[in-house]
Amino acid sequence: MIKAKVVKNILQRDIPEKLEGIGELEPFAGAFTKLKKGWMEEETVPPPNKAKMPHSDKTCSDLKEAILRTNPKDGMTVSFHHHLRGGDSLLVQSIQILAELGIKDITLASSSLTSAHDPILPYLKDGTITQIYSSGIRGELGKAIAEGVMPKPAVIHSHGGRVRSVHTGRIKIDLAVIAASASDEEGNCTGSHGKSAFGSMGYASIDAWYAKQVIVVTDHIVDYPCVPRSISQNYVDYVVKVDSIGDPSKIAGGTTRITKAPMDLQIARLAANVIEHSGELKEDFSFQVGAGGASLAVAKYLRKIMRRREIKGSFILGGVTSYGVDMLNEGLFRSIFDVQSFDAAVSTSLMDNPYHIEIPAGLYANPFNCGCMTNKLDIVVLGALEIDTDFNVNVITGSEGYVRGASGGHCDTASGANLTVVVCPSFRGRIPIVKDKVHTIVTPGESIDVLVTERGICVNPKRPELRENLIKAGIAVKDIKELATEVEKITGKAKPIENTDRIVGVVEYRDGSIIDVIRQVKD
Amino acid sequence: MELKIKAQAGSFESSDVLIMVEPQPLGVGRKIELESIVLQQFGEDLLNQINTDLDTFAISDVRVIINDKGALPPTISARLETALKRSAGIQSGTLS
Numbered sequence: 273m274i275k276a277k278v279v280k281n282i283l284q285r286d287i288p289e290k291l292e293g294i295g296e297l298e299p300f301a302g303a304f305t306k307l308k309k310g311w312m313e314e315e316t317v318p319p320p321n322k323a324k325m326p327h328s329d330k331t332c333s334d335l336k337e338a339i340l341r342t343n344p345k346d347g348m349t350v351s352f353h354h355h356l357r358g359g360d361s362l363l364v365q366s367i368q369i370l371a372e373l374g375i376k377d378i379t380l381a382s383s384s385l386t387s388a389h390d391p392i393l394p395y396l397k398d399g400t401i402t403q404i405y406s407s408g409i410r411g412e413l414g415k416a417i418a419e420g421v422m423p424k425p426a427v428i429h430s431h432g433g434r435v436r437s438v439h440t441g442r443i444k445i446d447l448a449v450i451a452a453s454a455s456d457e458e459g460n461c462t463g464s465h466g467k468s469a470f471g472s473m474g475y476a477s478i479d480a481w482y483a484k485q486v487i488v489v490t491d492h493i494v495d496y497p498c499v500p501r502s503i504s505q506n507y508v509d510y511v512v513k514v515d516s517i518g519d520p521s522k523i524a525g526g527t528t529r530i531t532k533a534p535m536d537l538q539i540a541r542l543a544a545n546v547i548e549h550s551g552e553l554k555e556d557f558s559f560q561v562g563a564g565g566a567s568l569a570v571a572k573y574l575r576k577i578m579r580r581r582e583i584k585g586s587f588i589l590g591g592v593t594s595y596g597v598d599m600l601n602e603g604l605f606r607s608i609f610d611v612q613s614f615d616a617a618v619s620t621s622l623m624d625n626p627y628h629i630e631i632p633a634g635l636y637a638n639p640f641n642c643g644c645m646t647n648k649l650d651i652v653v654l655g656a657l658e659i660d661t662d663f664n665v666n667v668i669t670g671s672e673g674y675v676r677g678a679s680g681g682h683c684d685t686a687s688g689a690n691l692t693v694v695v696c697p698s699f700r701g702r703i704p705i706v707k708d709k710v711h712t713i714v715t716p717g718e719s720i721d722v723l724v725t726e727r728g729i730c731v732n733p734k735r736p737e738l739r740e741n742l743i744k745a746g747i748a749v750k751d752i753k754e755l756a757t758e759v760e761k762i763t764g765k766a767k768p769i770e771n772t773d774r775i776v777g778v779v780e781y782r783d784g785s786i787i788d789v790i791r792q793v794k795d
Numbered sequence: 796m797e798l799k800i801k802a803q804a805g806s807f808e809s810s811d812v813l814i815m816v817e818p819q820p821l822g823v824g825r826k827i828e829l830e831s832i833v834l835q836q837f838g839e840d841l842l843n844q845i846n847t848d849l850d851t852f853a854i855s856d857v858r859v860i861i862n863d864k865g866a867l868p869p870t871i872s873a874r875l876e877t878a879l880k881r882s883a884g885i886q887s888g889t890l891s
Binding site for chain 2: 701767
């Protein structure tokens with residue numbers, strides 16, 4: 273193999289012009305360089321046109337029969353959605369069936385992968401699955417991929433970027449296996465009710481539309497018609513009733529709790545104070561927070577501020593927790609746009625409240641349409657595994673170089689929001705989080721406005737007016753380089769992760785350009 | 796400092812370190828057994844720090860078992876000092 277020429281992208285990361293298993297790569301050239309043209313250069317491939325005879329039966333006795341009816345082949349691409357979170361068992365079941373049928377060289381295109389998918393690890397090693405497209409990879413899979421078990425590099429995309437990849441045909445879905453908590457016999461289906469209700473099915477819409485074959489799998493068949501429905505029958509080839517689509521206690525269990533960790537709460541309190549005095553907290557503002565650690569806790573403090581100042585917001589976006597639902601019910605926000613629900617209470621609200629609106633991933637975050645919802649976002653609070661002194665954020669690789677995170681909607685929301693707040697501790701254990709250079713860039717620093725840590729608040733020099741607003745309110749602002757130096761004095765200088773030259777993954781920016789690559793970790 | 800008995804200090808908690816010290820006969824030297832969740836990033840720093848601290852207390856024959864859960868340098872020094880002083884009988888602790 274001739275070694276492809278390597279170029280530096282605008283963030284000085286080495287990107288090969290071509291990569292075996294993917295093809296030509298376009299180096300990242302800035303968050304809006306491609307978008308400001310007003311159209312997408314890449315051609316859009318058409319979705320398949322299918323036909324069914326009147327009154328034909330879509331139902332199959334089990335998942336294996338349905339998969340056999342789709343005529344699976346070597347080299348196929350199979351897609352899944354990750355709305356069942358850690359409770360999903362359908363992806364593993366489907367891959368096991370395909371492996372038993374002797375199908376090889378599968379491209380797995382799941383909207384995300386969690387540690388619930390660890391059982392497919394043997395199929396990455398034996399050539400059943402040879403490539404992965406996903407917004408996140410964790411657990412054993414992330415470790416194995418970083419160690420180089422797969423022949424082709426993994427592609428990490430954002431939630432919005434995944435939709436673009438399907439439109440352009442970079443991801444060509446042959447078979448979509450779509451879990452639903454309720455469906456009728458024609459495949460009108462939803463995640464909003466049934467014993468395994470998981471809420472929004474936002475990421476699955478594009479799969480239903482573009483996949484050559486679509487199987488809806490449910491553990492709850494309802495009388496025709498299924499109401500409400502997220503995916504309609506005209507997209508669905510087969511319907512399967514199974515005993516279980518996963519572990520209901522992990523799918524529909526409980527509410528997402530706000531952290532009790534004192535440091536996270538302190539960071540959240542500081543972040544809420546920053547938001548209050550940023551100049552962006554206005555009547556009718558829109559808001560998104562992550563579900564983890566300090567991010568969700570920001571909502572708790574912001575709620576108090578909104579009550580005190582009698583400010584009402586227009587919408588909550590994104591991954592939705594029951595905390596967001598509480599704020600909707602309290603009248604603090606007029607609506608919720610929900611691409612993904614994080615806990616059980618959310619499904620009920622999605623089912624019952626007309627202002628709790630399910631949205632597909634394309635409407636949520638695809639950069640190439642007439643305006644995704646993230647474009648209308650005022651304030652977003654995001655986490656980080658690492659952040660560098662240019663505000664570039666890593667949310668995909670951990671301190672050992674393993675893939676252990678998710679791009680998710682990070683770069684989508686950061687690019688759209690007027691105020692992007694990153695909350696994280698300045699170091700975790702002895703590992704510095706604020707540092708000179710992050711291992712992998714997922715979100716470019718130009719999209720980040722302010723970093724809030726327990727040890728200091730840093731404003732991106734691109735936002736001098738924000739800096740002034742904070743200083744006027746008596747909030748101490750620190751230079752991010754000073755903060756990084758301070759952190760290094762405390763932790764010591766960490767030896768960088770040792771890599772080989774082999775590229776085991778690429779990180780796509782939402783516009784399809786390559787913002788960074790992930791290299792194989794040395795033993 | 797003269798070490799007399801086996802002693803330990805610290806814990807297995809995240810961001811802490813558990814250090815055990817055991818006196819060794821004269822001339823055996825230092826046997827340092829290091830386990831750390833940040834071995835890749837800070838392994839050499841940790842060994843240097845332990846050796847420097849042992850120099851400070853003029854201890855040349857000792858077995859030190861370190862199980863580090865990402866403790867910061869001041870924590871490491873404090874835990875080591877406590878373990879050594881417990882071993883020397885200068886300070887009371889869990890194993891004395």
